[in-house]
């Protein structure tokens with residue numbers, strides 16, 4: 001029986017936990033509820049109890065059968081594991097990796113920001129498999145990112161590494177981003193951003209569009225579905241979205257020159273259609289060379305976090 005490792009992905013409503021072979025095979029995955037009350041003090045004890053229970057059930061010994069446990073945290077994590085604040089969990093001034101290690105009889109525990117960790121997961125067993133240098137962009141409610149160079153997360157000195165969602169790309173923007181900035185990638189490339197762009201475009205134009213039947217409740221998926229059917233206004237929206245995402249990728253390419261960009265998150269369910277739109281603009285902004293990062297789709301979905309967390313301890 002080979003050594004095992006554990007991947008923990010802590011989210012605001014549930015904690016996902018995966019048990020892996022160190023070769024990368026996912027053996028079991030399960031979830032526990034995230035108890036945010038009392039400043040989130042129950043979260044790690046709940047996780048530890050659940051891991052203990054699973055280990056016992058499978059006849060595994062915490063001390064001898066595991067290389068360790070990795071953990072993705074929804075906020076900035078300093079290199080020593082320190083978390084100043086994690087608004088989604090109620091955490092403030094904690095070191096969750098030290099705490100979880102103590103709760104698991106001293107098992108080695110490493111942690112990282114959840115978006116960075118997801119990028120590592122996609123490198124290990126997902127769309128970026130076989131590559132050592134990649135950038136992942138997660139197009140969800142917001143836009144997350146992770147930079148992996150030489151198989152290592154580039155978290156930065158202040159935990160800001162990979163925050164591609166908050167790169168400024170759009171000077172004409174007037175509304176503020178959640179980060180306080182204006183014109184961030186997230187404001188136009190997230191699911192929320194795409195829907196907002198669609199509402200703006202519908203209000204500014206009078207032409208008929210498939211998007212109009214959804215009114216103000218339109219979602220990014222509705223926009224992408226309409227664009228795929230050739231709807232002119234939806235295609236205009238996606239051209240705007242693709243332009244700014246392409247610009248962000250081009251800038252990233254000129255700074256770290258990864259082998260591949262892995263595009264994930266709910267919006268990426270639109271598949272190759274979305275990749276092609278972003279790629280077109282990315283090419284426009286990178287005429288300097290034909291030898292550069294390609295764009296691929298993420299393949300692990302919501303499991304990227306547990307894969308990447310487990311990979312942290314290998």
Ligand SMILES: [Zn+2]
Pocket residue numbers: 165166167177178179180181182184186
């Ligand atoms: Zn921002």
